[in-house]
Amino acid sequence: MSYPDQALAIEIGERVEKFVREVVAGYERDPRLEEHGPSPELVKELREKARAAGVMTPHILPDHTHLTQRGTAHVLKKTGLSPLGPVACNTGAPDEGNMFLLGKVATDAQRARFLEPLVSGEARSAFFMTEPAGEDGAGSDPSMMKTTAVKDGDHWVINGRKTFITGADGASVGIVMAKAEEGACMFLVDLPSPAIRIERLLxxxxxxxPGGHAQVMIENLRVPQADMLGKPGEGFRYAQIRLAPARLSHCMRWHGVATRAQEIATDYACTRKAFxxxxxxxxxxxxxxxxNQIELKQAELMIDWCADALDAGENGNVESSMAKVSVSEALFRVADRCVQVMGGMGVSRDTIVEQLFREVRAFRIYDGPTEVHKWSLAKKIKSAHLKPGH
Known part of the structure; x- marks a missing residue:
């Protein structure tokens, strides 16, 4: 099936793949790859090279319009051929999802101040939604959010605790989600801020x-009304605008990762002898x-199906939940088999297969664990079955 920007996406994808394979892959053993992600110096160096190669933020065109979701899928899978590809090309989480949200909801002034530095790759961002599970926060249930936003004149005062905030360490732009009297709200903040304290990197x-995943405390953060994203009480709706395509973007990137693992394992199996x-x-x-080859193709078809639904203007929540479950589980099996095929080499760091396995394993948790998505889908199945006239 063709799509409107297919030729353009293929051309961009070819340039991205060449850059990732010939330039980025050479950094996969760089000593600046630290425990909590690539160092700021390494990120800067990679992005300078991506800029010079014309592949910086390749899914967003010079006029700030986006490729279709199908076009984006083709390009983001190519960036995922190295775990550093999304970092270099500025297509990784959380920035890719934050750019999408700001492009849909932010005012012109907010885009100029917060979005443009992200698109250019000069800044990184963080999305402050997830809270600790239990008494201190909502865990995987944002409706139980405990972070509060209280109006004080022409400012909002925000207090709460967040966790698993990807990229908070070193970010320049933050999107903070909190609960006000009107309902959930989103706020744009400049980072670092003395009111947002990183308690620890997990x-x-x-x-x-980059920046790893942080647990943060927000204490008396004052945000001007002008920096509220959208309208009061619309936070959950905006979250869905962001999360449905962001889940799919994860699928796109990790498909590239699993493809690379399959390539390495195949080369190993076709050159080593036993018995x-x-x-x-x-x-x-x-x-x-x-x-693996079968599951990679099935995952690709699921990604394309979900992308088509989003491009058709559908809400995409059901489709993206189904894709997230199906693709994350399939790609984990692919990566696991690659480790098994390679035996001892698969668990060593002589190749990057062991890292690719770890990255894909985390994907089954991030942006909602498989079980949460299945539970949500089951609720929708029940609701549809119990409708009058069914």
Whole structure:
């Protein structure tokens, strides 16, 4: 099936793939890759090279219009061929989703101040929504949000605690979600701010995102009314504007990661011998790679199906939840088989397969664990079945 900007997306994708394979992949063992993501110096160097190659923020065109979701899928899969590709090309989370949201909701003044530095790759951002589970916050249920926003003259005063805030350390732009009398609200903030204190960086299984994942305390953060994003009480609606395509963007990027793992495992199986023949000629190995090829194609089709729904103007929440579950689980199986095919080499750091496995494993949790999406889908199935006249 063709789509309106297919030719343009293919041309951009070719340039991106060439850059990621020939330039970015060479940085995958750089000592500036730290426990909580690539260092600011490495991010800057990679983005300077992406800018010079003409692949900075490639899914957003010079006139600030976006490729279609199908076009974006083609390009973001190419950036994902290295865990550093989205960092270099400025297509990674949370910036990609934040740019999409600001492009849809922000005022002209807010776009000039907060969006343009993100699109240019000069700044990074953070999305402050997730809270600790239990008494201190909402966990995976944003309707239970405890972070508050209280009106004080022409300002809002925000207090609360957030966790798993990707990229907060080193970000320049923040989008903070809090609950006011009118309902959930979103606010734009300049970072760093003395009122937003990073309590600690969480030690997580993944390590590809700049700034890592932080737990933060927000204490008496004063935000001018002019920096509210959209209208009071519309925060959950704006979150869905962001989250549906952002879930799909994760699928796009991690599809590239799993594709790269499959390439490395295939090369290994086609060049190593055991018991007198190439590994791939052993059914136990060859069948795993065959299953990977099947699941990569199925994941690609699911991504394209969801992208088409979003491009058609549909809400996309159901489609993106289904895609997130299906693709994250499939790509994890792909990465797991790649480790198994490579045996001891698969768990060593002689190749990046072990890192790709860790990154994809985290994907099953981030942007909503598989079980939360299944629960949400089950509720919708029940609701549809119980409608009068069913």
């Amino acid at each position: 030690d997580t299984i993944d390590s590809s995102m 007198g023949k190439l590994l791939i000629d052993h059914e136990g190995v060859g069948f795993m790679l065959a299953e």
